[in-house]
Every structure is written in structure tokens, then in C-alpha cells.
Amino acid sequence: MSRRPMLWGLIAGLLLAALLAPWTGTALGALAKARSARAAALAVAAAPSADVPVLRPELAFAPGTAAAGVRARIERLARGGGVLVESVRAAAAPPPLVLVELRLSGPEKAVVALADALERERPLVRFRTWRIVPAEGGGVRLSGTLVGAVR
Structure with missing residues (x-):
């Protein structure tokens, strides 16, 4: 192969790179x-803002009663709906939040109605994660994590 076409291709490529350099520099x-x-916006979003409340005070739990309040609500609704409370325990959460992990089992309609009632009552709690699976011997088992806020 002759070196002349390679030399012409190299010269044409260098000339094209020189012609496109202003637009490339602007794009870079x-x-x-x-x-x-973007980095500045992420830094602002990641900065903690302890002065701003997570929820309005009437939607949040009173300080010191959040985990017990969620537990009492779960047990009250389960008793009224015929649902078995297998486990309820508080989980670690950042200061303004409260996390409660739970596992319930019973008839499908009763478990779904309990989950709906948990989210509808005040103070506000929401399921962060949840999963419903068939239980042994019939019915379903709901396992999940509830999240609420403290005033």
C-alpha cells in the first residue's frame, strides 16, 4: 500500500479537526x-435543613409518642378487623421521622382494609415499602415499613 493516500487522509483529518475546534471548545x-x-444543585439538595418541618404539626406525631402511637393504631385496627399482628417493631430513622416495621396476616380483604385504614387516619403514616404474599393455610401476609413524622 502506498503511503501517499494515508498522508492525504491524515492531512484532511487534521484540517477538519482544526476547522471544528471552535465548536468543539464551545460544546466542552x-x-x-x-x-x-448540577454539582452545586446536588450539594444544596443534600444539605440538611433541620429548621423546616417535614409535615404540618396537626399531621405529625407528638414527640416521644410516635412509635407507641403507631403500634397502638396497628393493634386497634387489627383487633377490629380480625387480623393477626405477627410483629411490630421500631426501626432506626433520621430525627424527624419514625419507622415501624410490621408483619400482619389474615384474610385478604381484612389485611387490605387494615392497610388502607392505617394510611387514612391521623397522625399521618405511609407505607415506605410493602409486600403481600400468600400465607400458609390460606389468607395473605403483609410485611412492610411504615414511615411517619414527629413534630
């Missing part, structure tokens, strides 16, 4: 600005 500069703006 815009990319760097966008990356720095």
Missing part, C-alpha cells in the same frame, strides 16, 4: 458549566 465549555451547576 457548556458541558463543564452544566456539570458544575
Whole structure:
């Protein structure tokens, strides 16, 4: 193979790179600005803001009673709906939040109605994660994590 076509291709490539350099530099500069703006926005979002309440006070639990309040609500609703409470325990959570892990079993309609009632009552709690699976001997088992807020 002759070296002449390779030399012409190399010269054409260098000439094309030189012609496109201004637009490439502008695009790389815009990319760097966008990356720095994204990093600044992520830093602001990650900064803790302890002064801002998570919920309105009437929707949150009173300090010191959150985990016990959630447990009492679960047991009251389970007793009224014919659902077996297998386990209820508090989990570690950041200061304004309260996490409660639970496992319930019973007839499907009763378990779903209990989960609905848990989320509808005040103070506010929501399922962070949940899973319903068939239980041995009929019925279903609901396991999940409830999250609520403290005033």
C-alpha cells in the first residue's frame, strides 16, 4: 500500500479537526458549566435543613409518642378487623421521622382494609415499602415499613 493516500487522509483529518475546534471548545465549555451547576444543585439538595418541618404539626406525631402511637393504631385496627399482628417493631430513622416495621396476616380483604385504614387516619403514616404474599393455610401476609413524622 502506498503511503501517499494515508498522508492525504491524515492531512484532511487534521484540517477538519482544526476547522471544528471552535465548536468543539464551545460544546466542552457548556458541558463543564452544566456539570458544575448540577454539582452545586446536588450539594444544596443534600444539605440538611433541620429548621423546616417535614409535615404540618396537626399531621405529625407528638414527640416521644410516635412509635407507641403507631403500634397502638396497628393493634386497634387489627383487633377490629380480625387480623393477626405477627410483629411490630421500631426501626432506626433520621430525627424527624419514625419507622415501624410490621408483619400482619389474615384474610385478604381484612389485611387490605387494615392497610388502607392505617394510611387514612391521623397522625399521618405511609407505607415506605410493602409486600403481600400468600400465607400458609390460606389468607395473605403483609410485611412492610411504615414511615411517619414527629413534630
